[in-house]
Amino acid sequence: MLRFILQRALYALPLILVIIVVMFTLLHLIPGDPVQALVGDYPVPPAYRQAIEEKYRLNDPFLTQVWNYVTAVLQGDFGYSYQNQRPVLALILERAPRTILLASVGFAFAIPLGMAIGIITGTTRSANTDKIWTTSALIAYAIPTFWLGQLLVMFFALRLGWFPTQGIGPLVSRAHGFDWVLERGRYLALPALAFAIHEGMRFARIMRASVIDTLSQGYIITARSKGLTRGQIIRRHVLRNSSLPLVTVAGYAFGSALSGAVLLETVFTWPGLGLLMVDSIRLRDNLTVVGVVIFSALAVILMNLLVDILYAMLDPRIRTGG
Amino acid sequence: MTVSQSHMPGAAEHLLDVRNLKVHFQVSDRTVRAVDGVDFHVKPAECVGVVGESGSGKSTLVRAISRLMPNLRVSELSGDLRFEGHDILGMSERDLRALRRSHGFSMIFQDPLGYLNPTHRVGRQIAEALTFHGKGRSDSQRVHSLLEEVGFSDPKSIAHGFPHELSGGMRQRVMIAIALASDPKLLFADEPTTALDATVQLQVLQTLYRIHKERNMAVVIITHDLGVVAELCDRVYVMQTGKVVETAGTVDLFERPKHSYSARLIELSAHRINFRSAGL
Amino acid sequence: MTNQTSVPVSARLKSASDWGISKVGNMMGTRHGAIGSIILLLLAFIAIVAPAIAPYHPLQQTAASLAPPSSEFYFGTDNIGRDVFSLILYGARSSLMVGFGAALAALLVGGTIGIIAGYFRGPVEMVLMRIIELFQTLPVIMLVLCAVALFGSNFWLLIAAVALAIWPMEARLVYGQYIKLRERDFISAARVADFSTSHIIFREILPNAIQPVIVQVALDASIAILIEAGLGFLGLSDPSMVSWGQLLFVAQDYMDSAWWMSVFPGAAICIAIIGLNLFADGLNEIVDPRSTRGMGGLQ
DSSP states (O other): OHHHHHHHHHHHHHHHHHHHHHHHHHHHHSSSOHHHHHHOSSOOOHHHHHHHHHHTTTTSOHHHHHHHHHHHHHTTOOOEETTTTEEHHHHHHHHHHHHHHHHHHHHHHHHHHHHHHHHHHHHOOOHHHHHHHHHHHHHHHHSOHHHHHHHHIIIIIIISOOSOSSSSOOSSOOOOHHHHHHHHHHHHHHHHHHHHHHHHHHHHHHHHHHHHHHHTSHHHHHHHHTTOOHHHHIIIIIHHHHHHHHHHHHHHHHHHHHTOOHHHHHHTTOOSHHHHHHHHHHTTOHHHHHHHHHHHHHHHHHHHHHHHHHHHHHOHHHHTTO | OOOOOSOOTTGGGOSEEEEEEEEEEEETTEEEEEEEEEEEEEOTTOEEEEEOOTTSSHHHHHHHHTTOOOSSOEEEEEEEEEETTEESTTOOHHHHHHHHHTTSEEEEOSOTTTTSOTTSOHHHHHHTTOTTTTSSSOHHHHHHHHHHHTTOSOHHHHHHSOGGGSOHHHHHHHHHHHHHTTOOSEEEEESTTTTSOHHHHHHHHHHHHHHHHHHTOEEEEEESOHHHHHHHOSEEEEEETTEEEEEEEHHHHHHSOOSHHHHHHHHHHHHHHHHHHHHO | OHHHHHSOHHHHHHHHHHHHHHHHHHGGGSHHHHHHHHHHHHHHHHHHHHHHHOSSOTTOOOSOOSOOSOSSSTTOBOTTSOBHHHHHHHHHHHHHHHHHHHHHHHHHHHHHHHHHHHHHOHHHHHHHHHHHHHHHHSOHHHHHHHHHHHHOOOHHHHHHHHHHHHHHHHHHHHHHHHHHHHTSHHHHHHHHTTOOHHIIIIIIIHHHHHHHHHHHHHHHHHHHHHHHHHHHHTTOSOTTSOOHHHHHHHHGGGTTTOTHHHHHHHHHHHHHHHHHHHHHHHHHHHHOTTOOOOGGGTO
16 A cells, blocks of 8 residues: 555656646747746836846756756745735745635535435436436536626626625634634635536536446346345445545546636636636736646646545555555 | 246246246347247256356346346346246335345356455455344354355455455355355356356356255256256256257256257267366 | 458448448437537537628627617627627637637647557557646646736637647547557458558558547537637637637626626527537447447536
8 A cells, every 4th residue: 555655656756847847848938038928027127137037047058947947846936926026835825725615615515416416317217317317417517617607696696695796705804603604604605606516517427427337237236136125235335336436536626626716716706726827817927827837736636646545545456456 | 928827736846937938128129039938947956057058048047037137128028937936027126135135046147256346345245145134143153154154264364355355266155155145045056157267167166066965955057068067957958049949857968968959069068078077 | 340350441441431421411310419410500500600690790889888688689788889699699600610620639639649659559658648647637727728828819829728628638539549449350460461550540440440539529629619718708818809708708797787798608608518519429329329328428
């Protein structure tokens, strides 16, 4: 097991390096003044210009520059955002927890929702249930998240007035205890709902396919010949085995969600990593853009690593090295 | 469908009695008559073989009898199926489960790995099939004695292991232990040794034969291998394209095959049987 | 597949090229395929004849801004008085062009890489598969955003950026097909018969590998349209072209006063995606009749 973890970690490391190098190279490919490319559309005073040239040794050969950038990033130095007058890392660390909050709450609803729908539609023998499922799955797939978000805002926030339309709530809150949770929850509700519907339906599709696959396995016939009831078979033999693919997919999806649900955060003006990315693009704050991308990639790779380990623990065939 | 109301004389002593069983599948726009009017019976504590080439309908026959049909489109399923006089086809799910749970029939399959849940420990999978699961003598003791009965000398470690950790022959013996857990009166074995190595085949067959004798349990073996039949069975049904073409005592069949198809099967397997006997 | 080994090469090629006409005719025989084809044909028709059927020029600013749907403006007007109905008709052009353009670009890039990795194996395969994995690890939307942010967003760059996100799927599929087919008897036979490598790759394997790839292209196009809409929604699409996503970007600021600015363009995106997926589903049913998957593998 330990060997498996080490093996996976060793596999992830070069991936991270490659991503950092590629991103830096991309920055270099932007035509024009390299200093301007790093800083973006911000007017560069001569003092800054000199500082940047020195910091990234822009007059050194390209490979030396890459090396310098990689070592800087590995030490947590993503550069300085002139537009925001703050280090890029500080910006990322400020935004990341909000994105994690949104993604966690969204997943907390999406996973049980997806599993429940997947099991019901996967085990059903009714042609009608199947038809309803097929139609709603297709429609859910076709609705872009951000449009779903707009519809939710227009109906629940503007029409019914149940929830605020955007934002994360007051920066300094006077509420305490449960009131505080309620206050935050009101802001979180709609983005999390959009998240849960979208991801939940995706999980449901995967779960359903997996349930159907599991039901066709030989050990289900064995279970039937043991005289188990339908409920017992589903609980004991279908649930766990068909959840395995969902663990992987949900884990990978969580990694991507951590990197910022860019579109959802934009709809709800949820100030997480995704919105930081979009704002930085609009301000042409390239160092921040690259910083967020590298950070996201890191999040995804680490999450994938965790998922692989978790999967190995759930599946005895891998756990015992079979 | 015609349900025969009157039973033939002697039918009462049959454990399993099948009349005019028909199983037809709908495959795209074609009807496949997998089983086409088969009469079949098994007496208590008897070992019966069903032989035929693949596609002869022998597997479908036992799947239909044990009501474990695959998810194909069945266009016709009819006949009079009686287990100890109970109508199997008309039986409710609940009664059927009761029959499978205790003193009814069990089944083992060709590919033991696929028929064992990969994520459950072996012991749990056997315990699940016990007649009075969770009652009386502790489950683990009963599991261990079942594992010993099918020939494991270290039942504890086997029960604790996962299916993928066992060899093919061991898995098939675990399957047999699962099948025995409900104290069945009849065991269906669908190509029980086809997926195994030649040497392991023999061990598994010997285990099966010993249990058949010790428990006085009826066994129906489905196989394409007449060698298996020659070693274990009292009586044989020969099937071809969904029909029984010959039924006879094993010795009679080998010495005086009446149907040309049987004769050809015997000829084909003669070489293998000689080979096997030499190995015994 | 054994029957294919006995069929002469020429006959097999012929049947593969017949595929286009005879099988697409069958599309109308499957329910999903028929609905999908009709939706797609309708959208393509709208995109082509948009100038003729649109009641207003998309950039024409009428006096009525934020007017609700009426007989004069079917889908209302936007904040600067443009007719939303006309905008949606014109938007079909950009969505379909980027969608299919990116899907074809992805097919070209992904297909080439998949063929090379799948046919030649060895170290080439190793390196290419690592690259594909790298792209699949990165969050798609980030990748596209980054490309657009750094290099701008004119029409062609947009197609390239979207293709960048979807080519790995195509590459994997083609790779899988080639891995599978190269071991088949008829390919070994072709190799023994000393056919050139390019003959084997393009004349022997390709016709047998192409069917699932075509289904994937339809699915890719639907994903490309979603991504394009997303970029438009973030205000990053080509500003000189009307697109559905861009309409939603503008609508974002008027959700409280003009629901029609959001509802109709969003519905247009939905319909296009549904059409493409049903179409892919129909294709899939024809290509692989045994397949129980519905909705282009969506289930």
